Amino acid sequence: MSLNTIIQPNSDKLKNSLPDRITIAEGDGVGKEIMQATLSILEAAGAQLTYDKIEIGEKMYLNGHTSGISTDAWESLRQNKAFLKGPITTPQGGGYKSLNVTIRKTMGLYANVRPCRAYTPYVQSHFPNMDLVVIRENEEDLYAGIEHQQTPEVVQCLKLVSRPGCERIVRYAFEYARVNGRKKVTCMTKDNIMKHTDGLFHEVFREVAKEYPEITSEHYIIDIGSAHLADNPERFDVIVTLNLYGDIISDITAQVAGSVGLGGSSNIGDHISMFEAIHGSAPDIAGKDIANPSGLLHAACMMLEHLGQNETAAKIMNALLCTLEDGIHTADIASENYTQLRVGTQDFAQAVIKRIGQSPRRFKGITPTAVGDPISIKLKPTLPVKKELKGIDIFLDWTGTERNPDVLGRQLEELAGAELQLKMITNRGVKVYPNGMPETFCTDHWRCRFVSTQYLGKTKNTSATPTAPVTYLQLVQLLSRLHLAGLNFIKTENLYDMNDKRAYSLGQGE
Structure with missing residues (x-):
């Protein structure tokens, strides 16, 4: 991930000399281990943060909070505006909704931003020049979660797509490309089959693209687009798509780049933003000190830039790149040719801390981005129809x-x-x-x-x-x-x- 390809920071934060107050949640599975590793790196790098810790996830579900989060936790999110979250587990069986989806929708976190970059040769990938961003609509589509069993044999899931929802995410993608110097935005839908829902998304994409003539725009049907992502991801720059497709292809791109364990993401709203690793809670390896904390660390760096702490974010990212170059790897990215030392979660964090202040030798070093205003989206009014x-x-x-x-x-x-x-x-x-x-x-x-x-x-x-x-x-x-x-x-x-x-x-x- 390049810090030049993440969300622009909130310049208002720079006017405040006090540390930024954020909310953190360890989550489930490996969450406690990778959060501990990430916070230790942030502290060593001098991040100006104070934390409010909340409990979310499986324990809260099983204690009777069917949403997986308490009322007090919601208040913490509203007050602090930035949320660094570990992975969570949704219990199997009826009656439980995904807390990830609930938080995104309840707090209006409409844009999911997942940068994906290759770290070859130190992390194996067939695509050394891969550097793309998946921008996914975060509130609508099938993830509205409106399902019914209608007959003994048939269940349905409603796919809801709105014009304002399409316009907001498409405009965000083009603004993101413009602000971050990206040259192309690719839309992916299945509008050859779903002509009204996906057709609306594609229609809005065509309309908005005309307002950004300096940025190349293109469209792929999602199946062939996904095939190209797996075969030649270097052809893409910024991808914008609907909720379900974006969830799938962002994992594809992360894996093709080297490991899902390296990927971080931001969930951006007008008032509150959430930052998280893209991988799951991995309960099978919880407590074994072998999980890769890089995904959550990437997310934390995206959060630092969002808060205006660009220099600290760049310092951490350069230390991470040095660690990878030195062949200090967790098990998920270890290779015969480039791994010099296989380490666990906390030792990997200590290796990153040891390299704070250093610049990578082979990778291009990260230069702090200029602090700018956050992306602000203004929607056109919906015209009346006959x-x-x-x-x-x-x-x-x-x-x-x-x-x-x-x-x-x-x-x-x-x-x-x-x-x-x-x-x-x-x-x-x-x-x-x-x-x-x-x-x-x-x-x-x-x-x-x-x-x-x-x-x-x-x-x-x-x-x-x-x-x-x-x-x-x-x-x-x-x-x-x-x-x-x-x-x-x-x-x-x-x-x-x-x-x-x-x-x-x-x-x-x-």
């Missing part, structure tokens, strides 16, 4: 006659009424009525699309499909008829046109 109700998708839990969609279709046509008609039935997204294929496997979960009896249709899928006006009363009356007929509806989705364009997906085969 919104017209065009129909409804009603989802049924149905296991009728041999799960025959023709039987269900004929019954629904009789129940549709005078103003509405059944346009299609799908099962797991594939049209099975009318004129479905007998080979299509069907579960007990059916989407039944009703539109106006005056449905006209269009040949172009990108155009709206105009119908006679549909009213909410008609939809309520339809649901009442289905209920009286003994049909178990489990979910509904209204179908709208927005600005005369269809704002819902077609069924496969529709």
